[in-house]
Amino acid sequence: MSKLFKDIYDYREMIFSLVRRDLRGRYKGTVLGFLWTFVNPLLQLLVYTLVFSYILRMGIDSYYIFLIVALVPWIFFSGTINGGCEVILGASNMVKKIYFPREVLPLAYTLSSFVNMLFSFIVVFAILLFSGQGINFVALLYLPLIMLIEFILALGMALLFSAMTVYLRDLQHILGIVMMAWQFLTPIMYSEDMVPENLRGVWRLNPMTSVITAYRDILYYKQVPHINTLTEAAVLGILLLVIGELVFRRLQRNFAEEL
Amino acid sequence: MGINTENNEEIAVEVRNIRKCFKIYADHANQLKDRMLFWKRNRYEERKVLDDISFDVKRGEAVGLIGENGSGKSTTLKLLTKIIYPDSGTIKMNGRVSSLIELGAGFHSDMSGRENIYTNAAIFGLTKKEIDARLEKIIEFSELEEFIDNPVRTYSSGMYMRLAFAVAINVDADILLIDEILAVGDAAFQAKCFNRLREIKAKGTTIVLVSHSMGQIEQLCDRSIWIHEGKIRMEGAPRDVHPHYMDYMADVTERVSEKRKQATEQENEQAGPAAEENTKTTTEEQGDLQRYGNQKAEITSITLNRADKQNCNTLRSGEDAEIVIAYKAHEIIKNASFGIGIFRNDGVQCYGTNTVIDQLQEFDLDGIGTMTIKLEKLGLLQGSYSMDIAIECDQGIPVDYYKNAIQFDVTSRINDVGVMRVEHKWNLETKNG
Numbered sequence: 051m052s053k054l055f056k057d058i059y060d061y062r063e064m065i066f067s068l069v070r071r072d073l074r075g076r077y078k079g080t081v082l083g084f085l086w087t088f089v090n091p092l093l094q095l096l097v098y099t100l101v102f103s104y105i106l107r108m109g110i111d112s113y114y115i116f117l118i119v120a121l122v123p124w125i126f127f128s129g130t131i132n133g134g135c136e137v138i139l140g141a142s143n144m145v146k147k148i149y150f151p152r153e154v155l156p157l158a159y160t161l162s163s164f165v166n167m168l169f170s171f172i173v174v175f176a177i178l179l180f181s182g183q184g185i186n187f188v189a190l191l192y193l194p195l196i197m198l199i200e201f202i203l204a205l206g207m208a209l210l211f212s213a214m215t216v217y218l219r220d221l222q223h224i225l226g227i228v229m230m231a232w233q234f235l236t237p238i239m240y241s242e243d244m245v246p247e248n249l250r251g252v253w254r255l256n257p258m259t260s261v262i263t264a265y266r267d268i269l270y271y272k273q274v275p276h277i278n279t280l281t282e283a284a285v286l287g288i289l290l291l292v293i294g295e296l297v298f299r300r301l302q303r304n305f306a307e308e309l
Numbered sequence: 310m311g312i313n314t315e316n317n318e319e320i321a322v323e324v325r326n327i328r329k330c331f332k333i334y335a336d337h338a339n340q341l342k343d344r345m346l347f348w349k350r351n352r353y354e355e356r357k358v359l360d361d362i363s364f365d366v367k368r369g370e371a372v373g374l375i376g377e378n379g380s381g382k383s384t385t386l387k388l389l390t391k392i393i394y395p396d397s398g399t400i401k402m403n404g405r406v407s408s409l410i411e412l413g414a415g416f417h418s419d420m421s422g423r424e425n426i427y428t429n430a431a432i433f434g435l436t437k438k439e440i441d442a443r444l445e446k447i448i449e450f451s452e453l454e455e456f457i458d459n460p461v462r463t464y465s466s467g468m469y470m471r472l473a474f475a476v477a478i479n480v481d482a483d484i485l486l487i488d489e490i491l492a493v494g495d496a497a498f499q500a501k502c503f504n505r506l507r508e509i510k511a512k513g514t515t516i517v518l519v520s521h522s523m524g525q526i527e528q529l530c531d532r533s534i535w536i537h538e539g540k541i542r543m544e545g546a547p548r549d550v551h552p553h554y555m556d557y558m559a560d561v562t563e564r565v566s567e568k569r570k571q572a573t574e575q576e577n578e579q580a581g582p583a584a585e586e587n588t589k590t591t592t593e594e595q596g597d598l599q600r601y602g603n604q605k606a607e608i609t610s611i612t613l614n615r616a617d618k619q620n621c622n623t624l625r626s627g628e629d630a631e632i633v634i635a636y637k638a639h640e641i642i643k644n645a646s647f648g649i650g651i652f653r654n655d656g657v658q659c660y661g662t663n664t665v666i667d668q669l670q671e672f673d674l675d676g677i678g679t680m681t682i683k684l685e686k687l688g689l690l691q692g693s694y695s696m697d698i699a700i701e702c703d704q705g706i707p708v709d710y711y712k713n714a715i716q717f718d719v720t721s722r723i724n725d726v727g728v729m730r731v732e733h734k735w736n737l738e739t740k741n742g
Contacts, residue, residue, distance in 0.1 A: 063440070064431035071417075071428070147411035149390045150432055303394040306387075307331070 054295075057151040064150060068158035073165060087169045091122050102239055110241065115183050119269040120238040120262045122174055123197075126167035127204050127258060128229045134159045134208035135215040135225055142309040152302045153295070156208035164201055178269065186272035196264040196275065196283065203257055203287035209294035213301040216308050236262055257286035320403065321484055321515035322366035322389065327398030329359040329384060358384045359395070360539040368403075368483075371516040373526030373547060375554055376536040377561070382519045385536065386410065386488050389517060404483025404515070407433055412473035418462035422453055425461050426476055433480045443479050450505070451475035452498075471498060478505055484515045503528075523551045524724045552722050559720035563623040566718055570622050602707035606638035606645070606674055606700055611715045624687055626721035626730070632682040634698055636709075642674040642702050649682065650697040651689070659689060659729050661697075665704070674700070688730040691721035 058065070077086045098121070099114045110116050137155040138145060145152065178185055215221045236258045237245065245253050253259050260283040267275040333354045359381045366372050374382040387393050388400060390408045415432045416425050426447055430440045448457050451472045453464075461469065478485075487506075506529060510516055520526055526533055526547050533550040535543040537557075543550050612620050612633040624630045634647065648663030665671070694717055699710040723730075 060434045060436075061431070063427075063436045064434070066437075067428050067431045144414050144432065146392065148408060148414040148432060149392055149406065150434065306392045 054151070054153065058153060058157065061150055061154050065154055065158045065161065068154070069162045069165065072159065072162040076162070076166070084169075087166055088173050091118065091125055091170050091173060094125070095121060098239060108240065112181065112183065115177060115181060116241075116266070116270050117239065118174055118177060119265050122167060122170045123200055123262065123265050124233060124236065124238050124258070125170070126163055127200065127207075127261075128233065129166075130160050130163045130204040131207050131211055132225060132229055133163070134204075135211035135222055137208070138212045138216050138305060139219070139309070146306050146309055152305060153209065153298065156212045156298075157205060159212075160201065160205045160208045163204070164197075167197075174269070183270075184272070185269075189268045189272055189274050192264070192275055192280070193268050195280070196261060196268065199264075199280070199283045199287045200261050202291050203261065203283075206287065206291035206294035209291070209298040213298040213305075216305055217301065232256075232258070238262055241266075254282065257283065257290060260286070319368045320365050320401075321368040321370070322364075322403075322517065323399075323401040324365070324385075324389075325363050325399045327359055327362050327385075327388060327395040327400060328357075329381075329388065329393070329395050330355045330357050358539055359388075362398075362536070362539070362541055364534055364541065364544070366484075366515055366517060368515055369510075369513040370532065371510050371518065371530040373530035373533045374517065374519045374536060375521075375523070375526065375533055375550070376542075377558070380536045381539045382536045383488055386486055386517065386519050389486055402484060405434065405480075406484045406486065407477060407480040407482030408486040408488075409474070409477045410486060410488040412470060412477060416461055416469070416473065419460055421460055422451075422457040422464070422472055423448075425472065429473065429476045430480065433477070433482075435480060443481075447475045447479050450479065450501075467495070467498075474502060478502070478509070482514065484517070485509065487516065487518045487520075489519055489521065523547070523555065524726075527551065527724070555720070555722045559623070559625070562718055562720055563621070566622040599712045600710065602700070602709045605640050605702075605708055606636055606642050607709045608634055608698055608700065608711050608714065609637050609677075610635040611696075611698060613715065613717055622716070623718045623720060624689070626688075626690060626719050626723060627686055630684045630687050632684070632696070632698075634680045634682075635677070636674065636680070636700060637677045638674040640675075642700070642708055644671040644704070645674045645700060645702045645708065646671055647680050647682075648697075648699040648701065650699075652695050652697070653728070654693040654695065657728060659694070663699070663701070686732075687719065688732075689719045690723075690725060690727065690730060691719055693718050 077083050080086060082089060095114060095118050098117055102108050102117070103113045134156050137159045138152065141155055144150070145155075175185075177183075211221060211225060235253075236256055237253070242250070242253065242259065242263055260279045264275040264279050264283060267273050267279070333356055362381075362385060364372075374385060376382045384393075386408075387410070388395055389402065390406060390410060391400075391402075392410075413429065415428055417428065420428070423444075426444060427437075427440055430443070430447075435443075448454055451457075451468075451474075453468060453472055456464065456468065461472070464472070485506075503525070506516070510529065516529065518526060518530060530547055532545065533543075533547040533554075534541055535550055535554050543553060612635075613622065613624060614631045614633065615621055615624060616629050632649065646664040646669075648661070648665075650661040651659045653659055695713045696715050696717070697710070697712050698714040700708040701710070702708050
């Protein structure tokens with residue numbers, strides 16, 4: 051394990067250069083360019099707010115704030131999985147020809163999505179300030195922690211799916227559907243108390259439930275997240291990262307032959 | 310020096326009992342549908358590439374891997390780089406590894422040469438600081454100063470390879486793995502690369518090199534490992550191993566050319582006409598001027614003999630051989646002469662002579678007979694050759710001028726280079742004081 055960390059550390063420049071290239075290339079050739087980082091979540095916010103504030107009325111105060119503080123982290127998570135599952139396939143030329151710790155690829159992708167989320171948070175904070183919602187600075191101290199936990203979780207998933215997609219390319223398409231279902235099964239557009247009591251246990255198994263709940267506690271309810279929520283999120287996140295890495299390590303041995 | 314002796318004894322590469330099979334799928338199923346519906350499609354054939362290979366490379370040692378195509382030497386190198394993994398057995402690499410196997414991995418054609426140096430070097434595990442420190446050296450080595458800020462897509466393939474090589478060789482690895490890449494760029498750049506490798510070796514870098522050039526290995530390596538059909542067949546000083554390997558390869562070449570000969574003979578037999586005319590028909594097919602002359606006499610057969618073997622297609626450099634030309638004269642040819650011309654397969658004439666040049670009395674030909682040319686200590690170097698054979702009369706009137714009359718190979722244990730061997734002896738005299 052410590053060898054893996056050392057390896058990754060040795061290859062930090064490669065990770066940075068991949069992240070830079072990815073961030074630069076993400077919106078390359080588009081008219082709005084980097085602005086898409088802000089426009090994309092705003093447009094999604096607009097659609098969901100229209101539907102859930104005016105048609106399927108949820109009866110939640112300042113629904114758009116309720117929504118965006120969950121939506122931006124979700125876009126990071128689902129984007130990491132949808133795009134991350136292809137990183138090994140996409141770099142097959144390098145994987146077949148040269149050694150580097152293969153973990154570098156999903157890690158760099160997760161990092162660049164994460165940086166992208168940080169930029170999107172500019173929009174979130176702008177909305178919080180201009181809407182008069184305001185910010186609780188004590189609660190805000192927990193924001194980096196929950197971001198780190200979400201990062202760990204997303205990295206675990208990226209490792210898992212990037213390795214599996216090499217062997218089963220259908221996964222790219224399957225994951226598109228899975229992520230849509232996952233979005234509806236996570237309390238993003240609704241709150242956790244709306245889930246029927248007897249199903250809540252199942253909801254809690256979804257690692258994103260506690261992550262989103264924590265984001266919402268900090269930014270919408272302006273309160274320090276419940277310690278249970280944080281622990282659950284951290285335990286599930288680390289567990290999935292370990293599983294992801296174990297599967298990845300097992301599967302990566304044959305990458306060069308499978309590609 | 311004293312401190313280093315202990316380190317020198319350390320093992321840099323430790324390979325223990327590695328085995329590797331490649332799965333050759335009849336039809337590779339990567340899609341879920343195929344995986345579920347057609348289990349049978351996942352049937353594969355296992356091809357054993359490496360079968361129980363073990364060896365050590367000491368720190369600072371340079372080892373050459375030799376062997377036929379498909380013998381498993383490149384697979385061994387790929388296993389050392391950890392691109393692929395063995396089915397069983399262990400590999401330990403002590404130190405930073407750099408591989409010159411596939412150059413320019415991760416090059417981006419839209420980025421400039423300079424930017425690509427950074428990305429490419431990062432893939433080798435260098436940090437930004439380390440790359441900054443090497444940047445000048447890399448650019449200088451690649452000789453691309455004027456073009457370094459142009460996008461790589463504007464480079465010629467030679468420039469591309471030079472840049473890639475310059476990055477890889479300046480990584481300053483502890484262990485350098487090289488696969489047949491010293492064929493980069495022009496002769497001058499190759500020499501430069503080779504010199505750089507020597508410098509690197511002198512600095513104590515461990516090198517594992519796969520090459521078909523025995524010369525390169527002898528110049529650079531302390532030890533050769535001959536891998537044959539996935540096993541180590543022989544191991545030792547290059548000077549000891551290579552002659553055996555060359556002998557083996559000569560046998561292989563011989564078998565191949567014999568097969569070729571048999572195949573053409575069979576074809577000719579199937580074609581029907583008597584052996585005498587065969588030579589004619591085949592040459593006529595090849596072109597109008599393959600064979601010309603007044604045909605008052607003709608060459609009916611050409612045979613190459615070796616000391617240990619009659620009628621063969623492979624001669625050995627430095628050993629005796631003979632050419633036997635059988636002819637048939639349809640009428641009396643006065644003042645006849647014989648001539649030969651030997652050409653390397655790239656068209657270079659290596660040698661040519663005739664009986665007039667060699668100041669033999671001109672003679673008359675009548676009926677049938679043979680002319681034998683004895684070649685002592687064959688001065689041709691390793692390669693493929695063809696021979697022109699001619700009968701002429703009256704100082705140069707062609708009777709039967711037969712171009713490309715026979716093709717043959719020469720194998721050699723000696724690695725000298727050039728067009729032909731010049732007999733020589735070395736003698737060193739030193740004057741002390």
